[in-house]
Amino acid sequence: MHVPLWGWYLxxxxxxxxxxxxxxxxxxxxxxxxxxEAGRHLAFYVTAAVLFGLFVWWExxxxxxxxxxxxxxxxxSLSVDNLFxxxxxxxxxxxxxxxxxxxxxxxxxxxxxxxxxxxxxxAVVINAYAWVFYIFGAFLIYTAIKLAKGGExxxxxxxxxxxxxxxxxxxxxxxEWHGAHLTIVQGGKRLITPMMIVILALGTTDLxxxxxxxxxxxxxxxEPFLVLTANIFALMGLRxxxxxxxxxxxxxVYLSIGLAVLLGFIGVKLILHAxxxxxxxxxNGGEPLHGxxxxxxxxxxxxxxxxxxxxxxxxxxxxxxDARADARAASVDAGTGSRDA
Numbered sequence: 001m002h003v004p005l006w007g008w009y010l011x012x013x014x015x016x017x018x019x020x021x022x023x024x025x026x027x028x029x030x031x032x033x034x035x036x037e038a039g040r041h042l043a044f045y046v047t048a049a050v051l052f053g054l055f056v057w058w059e060x061x062x063x064x065x066x067x068x069x070x071x072x073x074x075x076x077s078l079s080v081d082n083l084f085x086x087x088x089x090x091x092x093x094x095x096x097x098x099x100x101x102x103x104x105x106x107x108x109x110x111x112x113x114x115x116x117x118x119x120x121x122x123a124v125v126i127n128a129y130a131w132v133f134y135i136f137g138a139f140l141i142y143t144a145i146k147l148a149k150g151g152e153x154x155x156x157x158x159x160x161x162x163x164x165x166x167x168x169x170x171x172x173x174x175x176e177w178h179g180a181h182l183t184i185v186q187g188g189k190r191l192i193t194p195m196m197i198v199i200l201a202l203g204t205t206d207l208x209x210x211x212x213x214x215x216x217x218x219x220x221x222x223e224p225f226l227v228l229t230a231n232i233f234a235l236m237g238l239r240x241x242x243x244x245x246x247x248x249x250x251x252x253v254y255l256s257i258g259l260a261v262l263l264g265f266i267g268v269k270l271i272l273h274a275x276x277x278x279x280x281x282x283x284n285g286g287e288p289l290h291g292x293x294x295x296x297x298x299x300x301x302x303x304x305x306x307x308x309x310x311x312x313x314x315x316x317x318x319x320x321x322d323a324r325a326d327a328r329a330a331s332v333d334a335g336t337g338s339r340d341a
Contacts, residue, residue, distance in 0.1 A: 001060050003225045011225075015232050019112075022105060022239075038240040045237035052229065066297040067221035071230035073304050074220060074266070077259060078213045079234050080252070083242050085205055093198045102180040103195060104239045107202030114207050115231050118214045123224040133274035136215035140267030143212050147260035163204055168197065212263065219266040219273075220300055251319040258311025265303055269295045 049072055057065035086107075090100055125132050173192045178184050182196040217227050275292040 001064050001223045001225065008225065011229060015236070018236065019109065038243045042237050042240040045233065045240070049233040049237075052233065056226070063297060064221075064223065064226065066301050067223065068226045068230055070220045070297060070301040070304055071217040071226060072233055073301075073308065074216055074262065075213055075230050075234035076237075077262065077304075077308055078209065078216070079238050080241070080255065082206060082209050083238065084255070086202060086242060089198065089201050089205065093194060093201070095194075095198055096177060099177065099180060099195065100242075101239060103198050103202065104242055106180075106199050107206065108235050108238055110199070110203040111206040111210075112232060112235055114203070115210050115214065115235075116228065118210050119224055119227050119231065122214050122218055122227070126218060126222060131274065133219075133270050136218060137267045137270030137274060140212070140215055140219065140263045140270065144260040144262075144264035144267060147256045147263065164197065164201055167192075167200060173197065215270075216263060216266050219270040220297065252312065252315045253318055254311050254315040258307055258315075261311075262304060262307050265307070266300075269300060 053065050053068045053072070056068050086104070089095075090103070095103055171192050172189065173194070173196070174184065174186065175194070177195065178193050180195060181193055182199070183190055183192050185191075213231070214227075217230060221227060221230075272292055273294055276294040
């Protein structure tokens with residue numbers, strides 16, 4: 001897949017302009033977006049991603065378009081898992097609702113920059129050391145097992161990481177919110193605000209999630225251009241998704257299990273691909289194992305859609321059954337109480 005240098009500049013430039021418009025609008029009018037506003041903006045970003053995939057199809061063929069869609073869906077599903085943690089961070093730091101958009105926007109920009117670094121490093125490592133696919137695959141399978149052992153999503157607490165604890169101990173901070181300002185001068189001294197701490201929490205949390213998402217998407221495509229655009233499209237609609245489905249996240253009780261299956265599938269695909277193009281001298285004399293299947297992108301895309309679909313439907317069915325069971329139990333308790341009275 002050949003992307004001219006001007007193509008990189010044009011793509012990154014257009015996405016930067018869209019982000020700057022978002023930042024400008026939020027900076028001028030911090031507010032809690034309505035469901036309609038969030039829905040319209042989210043529809044715009046999803047439509048833009050779909051159209052971009054069609055452009056990739058027209059310009060470079062169906063193989064690369066399938067890789068983009070598979071990577072975008074995977075990154076989007078992992079981003080939904082991020083949202084649950086973002087909700088916990090907002091609750092833990094008691095971020096005023098009107099400032100949550102600003103915190104999310106800055107956090108997303110930090111996430112895009114950090115992922116850009118990870119994507120560049122990943123491309124360099126993969127080009128220099130093909131055997132890194134074995135490591136990526138093993139890491140994703142390990143992560144999948146950890147997620148599967150976690151079971152249903154029921155952790156309602158956010159635990160600060162060591163870096164955040166160090167920042168809070170090292171730098172003097174105000175307890176009051178000062179809008180979207182990250183620092184203020186008070187009594188002749190520069191102090192950090194709660195907004196700075198929240199943004200650092202969001203940024204470092206996404207950095208940890210990138211350790212899973214970048215190997216995962218490199219398991220679906222080896223094209224840095226597709227990896228970058230799939231990540232940016234997934235992150236650009238994250239703020240609207242946060243406000244649109246905040247309540248729905250609580251109902252996706254099988255999300256961790258679904259993501260575990262998804263990451264496990266990609267991990268196995270990576271290892272099979274590494275065996276198919278093997279160059280390790282101690283394995284089959286450094287020759288590729290041609291009998292090992294290499295999962296095509298069409299199968300990967302289909303598997304991702306099926307896994308995410310089953311996860312969503314099963315989660316919603318379970319929460320509906322639980323709600324009905326709770327309602328019946330409450331009715332029985334009310335009837336028992338009235339008879340006792």
